[in-house]
Amino acid sequence: MNSTSVAIVGFGKIARDQHVPALHDNAAFTLDAVASRNASLEGVAHFRDIQTLLDERPDIQAISLCAPPQVRYRQARAAIAAGKHVMLEKPPGATLSEVEDLRAQAERAGVTLFATWHSRYAAGVAQAREWLSERRVSSVNVQWKEDVRRWHPGQEWIWEAGGLGVFDPGINALSIITAILPEPFFLTQGELEVPANRQGPIAATLAFRDAYDADIRAEFDWRQTGPQTWDIHIETDAGPLSLTQGGSRLSIGDEVVMEGGDAEYPGLYARFAELIAHGESDVDVAPLRHVADAFLLGQRVSVDAFHE
Amino acid sequence: MNSTSVAIVGFGKIARDQHVPALHDNAAFTLDAVASRNASLEGVAHFRDIQTLLDERPDIQAISLCAPPQVRYRQARAAIAAGKHVMLEKPPGATLSEVEDLRAQAERAGVTLFATWHSRYAAGVAQAREWLSERRVSSVNVQWKEDVRRWHPGQEWIWEAGGLGVFDPGINALSIITAILPEPFFLTQGELEVPANRQGPIAATLAFRDAYDADIRAEFDWRQTGPQTWDIHIETDAGPLSLTQGGSRLSIGDEVVMEGGDAEYPGLYARFAELIAHGESDVDVAPLRHVADAFLLGQRVSVDAFHE
Numbered sequence: 001m002n003s004t005s006v007a008i009v010g011f012g013k014i015a016r017d018q019h020v021p022a023l024h025d026n027a028a029f030t031l032d033a034v035a036s037r038n039a040s041l042e043g044v045a046h047f048r049d050i051q052t053l054l055d056e057r058p059d060i061q062a063i064s065l066c067a068p069p070q071v072r073y074r075q076a077r078a079a080i081a082a083g084k085h086v087m088l089e090k091p092p093g094a095t096l097s098e099v100e101d102l103r104a105q106a107e108r109a110g111v112t113l114f115a116t117w118h119s120r121y122a123a124g125v126a127q128a129r130e131w132l133s134e135r136r137v138s139s140v141n142v143q144w145k146e147d148v149r150r151w152h153p154g155q156e157w158i159w160e161a162g163g164l165g166v167f168d169p170g171i172n173a174l175s176i177i178t179a180i181l182p183e184p185f186f187l188t189q190g191e192l193e194v195p196a197n198r199q200g201p202i203a204a205t206l207a208f209r210d211a212y213d214a215d216i217r218a219e220f221d222w223r224q225t226g227p228q229t230w231d232i233h234i235e236t237d238a239g240p241l242s243l244t245q246g247g248s249r250l251s252i253g254d255e256v257v258m259e260g261g262d263a264e265y266p267g268l269y270a271r272f273a274e275l276i277a278h279g280e281s282d283v284d285v286a287p288l289r290h291v292a293d294a295f296l297l298g299q300r301v302s303v304d305a306f307h308e
Numbered sequence: 309m310n311s312t313s314v315a316i317v318g319f320g321k322i323a324r325d326q327h328v329p330a331l332h333d334n335a336a337f338t339l340d341a342v343a344s345r346n347a348s349l350e351g352v353a354h355f356r357d358i359q360t361l362l363d364e365r366p367d368i369q370a371i372s373l374c375a376p377p378q379v380r381y382r383q384a385r386a387a388i389a390a391g392k393h394v395m396l397e398k399p400p401g402a403t404l405s406e407v408e409d410l411r412a413q414a415e416r417a418g419v420t421l422f423a424t425w426h427s428r429y430a431a432g433v434a435q436a437r438e439w440l441s442e443r444r445v446s447s448v449n450v451q452w453k454e455d456v457r458r459w460h461p462g463q464e465w466i467w468e469a470g471g472l473g474v475f476d477p478g479i480n481a482l483s484i485i486t487a488i489l490p491e492p493f494f495l496t497q498g499e500l501e502v503p504a505n506r507q508g509p510i511a512a513t514l515a516f517r518d519a520y521d522a523d524i525r526a527e528f529d530w531r532q533t534g535p536q537t538w539d540i541h542i543e544t545d546a547g548p549l550s551l552t553q554g555g556s557r558l559s560i561g562d563e564v565v566m567e568g569g570d571a572e573y574p575g576l577y578a579r580f581a582e583l584i585a586h587g588e589s590d591v592d593v594a595p596l597r598h599v600a601d602a603f604l605l606g607q608r609v610s611v612d613a614f615h616e
Binding site for chain 2: 077095096097100101104161162164186187190199289292293295296298
């Protein structure tokens with residue numbers, strides 16, 4: 001099988017730390033170019049923006065978009081129009097409607113569009129989904145609490161309109177529970193704590209239900225110093241399941257059944273290769289839809305100004 | 309053809325003013341019951357809630373839900389589970405995710421679900437859509453400005469989280485432009501003016517684009533006294549089109565081509581009858597998705613407190 005020639009557009013921390021090593025280890029892809037205003041990668045062709053890249057390298061077959069969501073639509077549209085397969089970092093866009101539009105464009109162009117949710121490829125997720133598929137869930141408790149100063153230093157865009165605030169990590173939890181719970185669910189109540197000097201929430205408390213009235217709760221908080229928490233606890237008719245450490249550690253009952261290393265980005269690129277090979281797309285907006293629902297239905301409460 | 313036996317659930321102003329006369333004039337339906345805690349209709353069986361209605365009147369074939377969106381999901385779920393066809397007033401729910409769930413439930417149950425957008429049945433809309441389908445749109449200007457004190461006296465829920473604020477009328481404009489514009493579009497920028505003592509916005513300024521970069525703008529405002537404005541002006545490669553007076557008056561170029569009376573609710577029930585006859589559903593969430601996008605991406609600005 002020939003290797004797919006891929007370019008990364010938007011070369012920040014996530015591209016360097018995750019995408020480059022995952023591509024390096026996957027024989028299905030060759031990283032042939034990077035487009036970024038400021039950053040470059042030694043030994044790989046560099047272009048200052050996606051249009052120059054598309055114009056000068058018609059041989060590139062796929063584009064992995066790692067720029068912030070606010071600019072992603074135009075880049076994705078240009079790549080699709082040029083006939084490239086496209087992989088989108090999460091979230092897939094700044095609005096749900098633009099993602100619907102990209103989905104339609106990719107279908108018309110006959111290219112693969114993959115809206116990724118990296119947390120769905122954490123080590124314990126697939127087995128959790130399989131185990132839960134035959135159980136009746138009675139309650140879900142999501143605790144997703146981290147220190148924003150540690151994980152997002154200097155990232156002003158994350159606080160601005162369209163930047164999602166604490167839902168930027170919280171959407172990872174939502175991407176996991178939308179993947180593993182056997183029934184769809186929806187928000188019934190939400191509270192968003194918004195710092196007086198910011199647009200995006202610093203914390204959120206959410207209550208969901210499913211068609212069987214399972215009690216699904218989530219707490220997202222960016223003010224947690226010390227140990228960091230990315231845990232999901234689920235009660236079922238066959239006992240409890242816990243997916244902790246961001247999804248990499250799975251316990252069923254009292255037993256740890258999986259404790260994996262970091263498998264997320266290798267998993268994403270394996271899936272991207274599979275989608276390209278089968279001529280398919282994978283665009284699930286459910287996690288972003290839940291965030292939009294929280295902004296729509298949630299009660300906003302003003303809290304102390306946040307200064308980094 | 310036998311007439312479909314229908315019940316109205318939630319018997320407020322919109323039910324009395326619009327649904328009852330529209331049902332009266334449509335031979336495809338017979339209004340056989342009303343469920344409402346406080347209100348009733350002379351000569352029609354009355355039940356205090358939907359569950360009592362469903363339990364005591366298994367002969368009812370269809371339910372028209374007119375209660376506020378915050379309680380609509382449970383009512384719709386109960387009706388679908390009882391095998392009834394369901395028509396939802398706008399907006400179809402308090403969240404996008406619950407509407408997706410209802411859509412799936414209706415499909416499994418083999419009943420018709422109709423998420424209505426009454427403004428789409430205003431007299432000029434169908435012809436506007438047909439004319440625009442062969443044109444290239446360059447710009448759209450939506451002016452939807454009314455006096456909230458006049459149209460929503462005492463309706464506190466409309467200001468609360470989930471009540472949408474000025475998007476309650478604004479979603480009517482969105483339901484029209486999503487129906488008539490030939491290309492899908494998406495929000496690129498928004499400003500929501502929120503009274504200091506309320507959750508919902510009193511005004512909004514929105515900028516959208518489509519895949520061909522049409523310049524689509526909308527202004528919603530609830531502070532307009534005097535003449536009320538519900539106008540959409542569109543520029544195309546074949547000249548201008550205006551849909552004014554909430555969609556009932558259509559001008560193409562300099563010519564008024566349609567000036568109709570109030571045809572919205574008769575149109576909705578004609579469509580509901582057609583959907584039931586063909587065993588189909590019609591659940592388009594696009595207008596609500598644009599509102600959710602505006603809450604997600606829009607910049608919130610605090611303005612003077614609103615007192616009725």
